[in-house]
Amino acid sequence: MATDTKSLYVLPGDAIDKSLVPRHKKQPLRLGPGLRHIPPSAIVPTTAGQLVVEPRKNSMWMEYNGGRYVPAQNDLVIGQVQRSAAELYLVNLAAHTASATLPQLAFEGATKKTRPQLAQGALVYARVVLANRHMDAELECVSAATGKAEGLGPLTGGMAFDVSLGLARRLLMARSRDEGGVEVLELLGAEGLAFETAVGRNGRVWVGSDSPKTIVLVGRALRETDEGRLDVEQQRKLVKRLVREMR
Amino acid sequence: MATSSGTTSIATPGQLLGPASKFQPGPGTHIHNSNLYSSLLGVVHASQPAKPPGPSKRLTKITVPTQTPAELPTLSVSRTGVSEKREVLPEVGNTVLCRVTRITPRQAVVAILICGDTVLEAEWQGLIRVQDVRATEKDKVKIYESFRPGDIVRAEVISLGDQANFYLSTARNELGVILATSEAGNNMYPVNWKEYMDPETGLSELRKVAKPY
Numbered sequence: 001m002a003t004d005t006k007s008l009y010v011l012p013g014d015a016i017d018k019s020l021v022p023r024h025k026k027q028p029l030r031l032g033p034g035l036r037h038i039p040p041s042a043i044v045p046t047t048a049g050q051l052v053v054e055p056r057k058n059s060m061w062m063e064y065n066g067g068r069y070v071p072a073q074n075d076l077v078i079g080q081v082q083r084s085a086a087e088l089y090l091v092n093l094a095a096h097t098a099s100a101t102l103p104q105l106a107f108e109g110a111t112k113k114t115r116p117q118l119a120q121g122a123l124v125y126a127r128v129v130l131a132n133r134h135m136d137a138e139l140e141c142v143s144a145a146t147g148k149a150e151g152l153g154p155l156t157g158g159m160a161f162d163v164s165l166g167l168a169r170r171l172l173m174a175r176s177r178d179e180g181g182v183e184v185l186e187l188l189g190a191e192g193l194a195f196e197t198a199v200g201r202n203g204r205v206w207v208g209s210d211s212p213k214t215i216v217l218v219g220r221a222l223r224e225t226d227e228g229r230l231d232v233e234q235q236r237k238l239v240k241r242l243v244r245e246m247r
Numbered sequence: 248m249a250t251s252s253g254t255t256s257i258a259t260p261g262q263l264l265g266p267a268s269k270f271q272p273g274p275g276t277h278i279h280n281s282n283l284y285s286s287l288l289g290v291v292h293a294s295q296p297a298k299p300p301g302p303s304k305r306l307t308k309i310t311v312p313t314q315t316p317a318e319l320p321t322l323s324v325s326r327t328g329v330s331e332k333r334e335v336l337p338e339v340g341n342t343v344l345c346r347v348t349r350i351t352p353r354q355a356v357v358a359i360l361i362c363g364d365t366v367l368e369a370e371w372q373g374l375i376r377v378q379d380v381r382a383t384e385k386d387k388v389k390i391y392e393s394f395r396p397g398d399i400v401r402a403e404v405i406s407l408g409d410q411a412n413f414y415l416s417t418a419r420n421e422l423g424v425i426l427a428t429s430e431a432g433n434n435m436y437p438v439n440w441k442e443y444m445d446p447e448t449g450l451s452e453l454r455k456v457a458k459p460y
Contacts, residue, residue, distance in 0.1 A: 134349075135350055
């Protein structure tokens with residue numbers, strides 16, 4: 001049990017065995033989301049989920065599938081423009097939550113004379129700049145360091161689908177097949193469908209393509225992967241079945 | 248009706264109290280057309296004039312002092328009867344203590360609790376705008392790194408503002424956060440002009456720290 005962290009599921013407030021906490025000679029222990037340090041030496045989970053330990057980087061965190069998205073700094077999110085106030089867009093990240101603010105000048109090549117024209121209801125792919133529990137979140141559509149958009153900005157055409165937060169996180173992992181267990185987007189691309197996607201950490205996936213059939217198909221594949229909790233093999237079968245039905 | 252020395256008569260706003268040639272205006276009254284009128288609904292007080300100094304005698308000379316205007320009795324109207332306590336209002340230039348209630352990227356909303364040395368009876372709302380937080384580098388100020396909700400701040404009133412808010416400033420070394428609580432819930436101690444440290448967890452948080460006296 002001590003080494004088998006793949007299946008260690010904890011509830012909030014459970015005591016974590018001291019032998020699970022990694023030790024390193026030089027690096028201090030880093031706690032990721034979902035864990036809280038109560039001095040002097042207690043580490044307590046704050047959410048229900050899977051405890052993951054990385055001994056090489058001396059860090060531990062929780063993988064969990066929550067229902068409500070809490071904005072965190074440097075997250076990539078898909079927001080919908082609610083309205084525009086003075087020099088700002090008010091962008092909705094999740095239903096029934098406070099809006100995030102997106103300055104009208106935080107786009108690539110935007111000056112006071114040339115501003116982006118975003119209508120109400122438009123989708124934007126943005127990064128969270130400032131998020132804490134005392135203030136509304138702030139977004140930007142341009143990288144502050146380079147001044148270039150790097151994929152951020154308005155999303156035109158296509159359609160946005162809602163997925164669970166856990167699936168959105170796994171889709172955004174660098175090695176989504178090995179670590180996250182999702183390969184459905186790559187498989188659909190391998191079948192010859194032409195589409196592009198943008199994944200928002202707030203549980204939204206935008207799919208754009210020339211043919212609406214492709215968009216609907218990708219959306220269906222994502223929803224069935226999410227609801228059925230399919231692993232890679234089942235995703236392969238799902239993709240084959242959907243493509244066959246389309247043809 | 249006009250009253251000359253009654254201490255228990257009631258005056259309504261706009262009531263004529265007497266001519267300005269016979270009385271000095273005090274708190275709660277105003278002068279209009281050389282007459283003294285009451286500004287408040289309350290009890291009228293007349294302070295006895297200072298006894299004019301009699302002719303002073305020196306060994307060689309007797310001088311009669313000229314009549315000074317301070318000899319006129321002062322009329323004042325106060326709301327709560329006999330008590331001398333008046334509602335203290337923050338004035339421009341006063342140093343106040345306030346608690347931060349809300350922060351937005353452009354300002355911090357505070358509740359003014361203490362003005363000078365007196366605890367206020369009512370809580371007045373104040374605003375600390377982002378350009379009034381510091382004296383230097385005003386455009387680079389981040390409110391989240393200067394104040395948090397719940398902090399106690401020493402500030403100076405710079406303007407009486409509009410109907411809802413006073414405008415406050417912390418743009419001096421001795422103004423800023425004097426009491427702060429950490430995210431873990433412990434009281435924090437100042438480390439330097441921009442950090443407070445929680446002694447139990449060892450984590451430090453950014454604030455605009457007031458220089459201790």
